[in-house]
Amino acid sequence: MKTRRIGKTGLDVTEISYGAAPLGGLYRACPREQAMETLQAAWDSGIRYFDVAPWYGLGLAERRVGDFLRDQPDRSYVLSTKVGRLLRPVPTGTVPDYSYVNPLSFDADYDYSYDGIMRSVEFSYARLGLNRIDILYVHDIGVYTHGAAKNAVYQKQLLDSGVKALEELKSSGAISAFGLGVNEVPVCLEVMRHADLDCILLAGRYTLLDRSAVAELLPLCRQKGTSLIIGGVFNSGILATGPVPGSHFDYMPASEDVLAKVGAMEAIAKRHGAPLAAAAMQFPLRDPIVASVLIGTAKPSSLTRNMETVEPPLPDSIYGEFEPYTLVAPPLGADAVRV
Numbered sequence: 489m490k491t492r493r494i495g496k497t498g499l500d501v502t503e504i505s506y507g508a509a510p511l512g513g514l515y516r517a518c519p520r521e522q523a524m525e526t527l528q529a530a531w532d533s534g535i536r537y538f539d540v541a542p543w544y545g546l547g548l549a550e551r552r553v554g555d556f557l558r559d560q561p562d563r564s565y566v567l568s569t570k571v572g573r574l575l576r577p578v579p580t581g582t583v584p585d586y587s588y589v590n591p592l593s594f595d596a597d598y599d600y601s602y603d604g605i606m607r608s609v610e611f612s613y614a615r616l617g618l619n620r621i622d623i624l625y626v627h628d629i630g631v632y633t634h635g636a637a638k639n640a641v642y643q644k645q646l647l648d649s650g651v652k653a654l655e656e657l658k659s660s661g662a663i664s665a666f667g668l669g670v671n672e673v674p675v676c677l678e679v680m681r682h683a684d685l686d687c688i689l690l691a692g693r694y695t696l697l698d699r700s701a702v703a704e705l706l707p708l709c710r711q712k713g714t715s716l717i718i719g720g721v722f723n724s725g726i727l728a729t730g731p732v733p734g735s736h737f738d739y740m741p742a743s744e745d746v747l748a749k750v751g752a753m754e755a756i757a758k759r760h761g762a763p764l765a766a767a768a769m770q771f772p773l774r775d776p777i778v779a780s781v782l783i784g785t786a787k788p789s790s791l792t793r794n795m796e797t798v799e800p801p802l803p804d805s806i807y808g809e810f811e812p813y814t815l816v817a818p819p820l821g822a823d824a825v826r827v
Contacts, residue, residue: 494665499623501779504795505535507783508549511523512545512546513588513591528556529791539623539625542615545592546575553567558617567621568689569612571608571650576595598642600645604650609621609624622663624666626646626679629643669688672693673817677705694772695722696727696814697814701716717780719784721772726746726747727753728765749813749814753767760803762802763797
């Protein structure tokens with residue numbers, strides 16, 4: 489599989505990468521054997537960039553990814569994990585419902601400070617059982633997750649001392665790159681005013697349907713040499729399934745307007761003899777600022793099906809036809825609600 493460079497670093501990642509949230513039991517249980525089979529399917533498909541986080545299954549996904557990668561040749565893969573949440577043990581059966589099924593018995597506390605980030609990295613080494621992490625993302629900073637009031641506190645932590653921790657880890661060689669792992673554009677623009685980021689893992693905001701990143705973030709990334717890794721290319725599934733009953737967009741039931749837009753997009757794809765999912769998978773990589781497209785699944789069959797949409801490449805002319813049906817996510821209110 490082809491690779492692309494992360495920002496101004498010497499780190500190259502495969503154009504398609506694997507996101508391990510489903511291995512932590514996101515929305516449905518993922519038995520260990522199934523998790524290992526899915527990781528093997530990703531490896532067999534040529535994927536060599538794997539992304540995980542302490543949040544995924546409250547440590548479960550990191551354990552599983554580490555167990556798999558430990559058997560692979562050294563320096564044969566790129567691994568990213570995240571900082572911003574510290575896990576602490578809780579009594580069995582008292583884990584809050586964070587949409588993970590059968591997670592480990594931990595809860596999470598937010599901490600974006602220097603000490604919090606350094607502790608998070610040490611804890612991740614232990615859960616992974618690996619001695620190397622290539623990329624660190626600051627996870628879920630922003631109004632989208634915290635609301636305006638709490639985010640002001642957390643963002644101050646990050647800018648006052650957290651960024652220093654990331655810079656020290658990079659300058660020491662402990663990591664090769666750092667950035668943000670978020671679901672919104674405004675926090676990227678704000679943090680980039682104060683810190684030089686190598687990369688941003690952006691979920692759902694630069695897709696065939698949602699172009700929220702186009703107006704300001706993409707030009708700023710080009711200016712600063714910051715790579716994008718694009719997650720959520722199916723926008724919570726609707727660009728994979730089409731506008732079927734029960735379709736979701738942005739983690740919520742799709743509105744009539746979104747259903748109509750996706751229906752029109754699906755018709756365009758059909759006229760060109762291609763599945764809508766293929767256009768969704770291939771769209772972000774048309775821009776050189778995008779280093780990788782991240783796919784996440786807990787089923788080997790789903791991973792294989794997604795990989796089949798990467799080739800053959802669709803003609804460039806098709807993408808202009810989708811433009812009238814794209815959208816920009818409305819702004820977030822103070823309580824992290826779209827308005």
